[in-house]
Structure formats: structure tokens, C-alpha cells
Amino acid sequence: MQAEPSLQELRELVADFEPGRGHLMPALHKVQDRYGYISRDAVEVVARQLNTTPALVFGAVSFYDDFRSHPASATEIAWCSGPACRLRGGDRIRAAMQQILELPLGGESEDHRYGLHLGQCNGTCSEAPQVWVNGQVVGGLTVSSAIALARDVRGGE
Ligand code: FES
Numbered sequence: 001m002q003a004e005p006s007l008q009e010l011r012e013l014v015a016d017f018e019p020g021r022g023h024l025m026p027a028l029h030k031v032q033d034r035y036g037y038i039s040r041d042a043v044e045v046v047a048r049q050l051n052t053t054p055a056l057v058f059g060a061v062s063f064y065d066d067f068r069s070h071p072a073s074a075t076e077i078a079w080c081s082g083p084a085c086r087l088r089g090g091d092r093i094r095a096a097m098q099q100i101l102e103l104p105l106g107g108e109s110e111d112h113r114y115g116l117h118l119g120q121c122n123g124t125c126s127e128a129p130q131v132w133v134n135g136q137v138v139g140g141l142t143v144s145s146a147i148a149l150a151r152d153v154r155g156g157e
Contacts, residue, residue: 019051024056032066037068037072043061076115077097096146101150
């Protein structure tokens with residue numbers, strides 16, 4: 001993942017895609033894979049390359065969960081919504097973290113420092129209830145440890 005790409009880089013990245021050939025999704029995936037998100041500039045460049053409108057391209061970016069329209073948060077928390085985690089109090093963990101982070105599920109802080117997202121069971125249920133912080137399991141959570149974790153993530157404000 002890189003910082004904001006230049007228009008020239010974007011044009012070169014999608015230069016092989018053509019209008020009218022179902023290339024919108026592959027082009028967006030290529031941009032997302034390279035930069036980790038699809039900027040407004042990228043939307044414009046892809047639209048021009050595929051001879052369509054930025055509105056149509058932006059519609060696809062916003063519709064599909066696979067795509068992001070801005071860089072990922074520095075700290076991504078994924079809350080496990082699987083059955084084992086929920087049986088062991090996962091919903092209370094989520095509610096506590098949301099309260100501290102002041103975010104809905106799927107939300108990100110305005111400065112993109114942290115975000116809270118829905119996660120799916122990845123088979124590490126022995127550590128339920130858990131979240132993943134930048135992909136690392138933080139398991140065996142209680143409401144109080146979840147609050148401490150959320151405060152830590154929020155810290156520095
Ligand atoms: S249910 Fe949460 S890791 Fe399996």
C-alpha cells in the first residue's frame with residue numbers, strides 16, 4: 001500500500017482496461033490492491049479510461065464492501081460476530097467498545113486513526129470472545145478489558 005498516487009501512476013495502472021468489456025470491477029480491484037483504497041482521483045481516472053461517468057464508478061466503490069474510498073485506519077478493530085464469541089458475551093464487548101470509541105459498527109474515526117468493523121469467525125473460537133486488532137487476535141475479552149482496549153486505541157486524543 002502506498003500514499004496518494006499521482007494521476008500519471010493511476011493512468012498507467014488502468015491503461016489496459018477498455019470500455020464496454022466489463023472492466024470496471026477488475027480496474028477497481030487493481031487500484032484497491034495497489035493503494036489500499038480508491039481515491040477521488042482514481043474514480044475520475046477509471047471513469048475516463050472506461051468512457052463512463054465518475055458517478056457510476058463511485059457508485060460501485062460505495063456499493064461493494066471490498067472497496068474503500070480512503071486509506072485504511074491506522075488501527076483496524078474487527079469484532080468477531082461468530083456464534084462462539086456471541087455466546088460468550090461478544091455483544092456486550094461490542095457495545096462497550098462502541099461506546100468508548102463512539103463509533104457504529106463499520107465506522108471509522110474522522111481522522112482515520114481507528115475503525116471498528118464486523119468480523120467473521122476465523123476458527124480461533126477457543127479465545128472467544130475476541131476482536132482482531134490489525135489482524136492480531138485479542139481474545140478472552142471481558143467488558144472491562146474491552147473498555148481498556150478501546151481506551152488504549154483511542155488514546156492520544
Ligand atoms: S466465533 Fe469468534 S472466533 Fe469463532
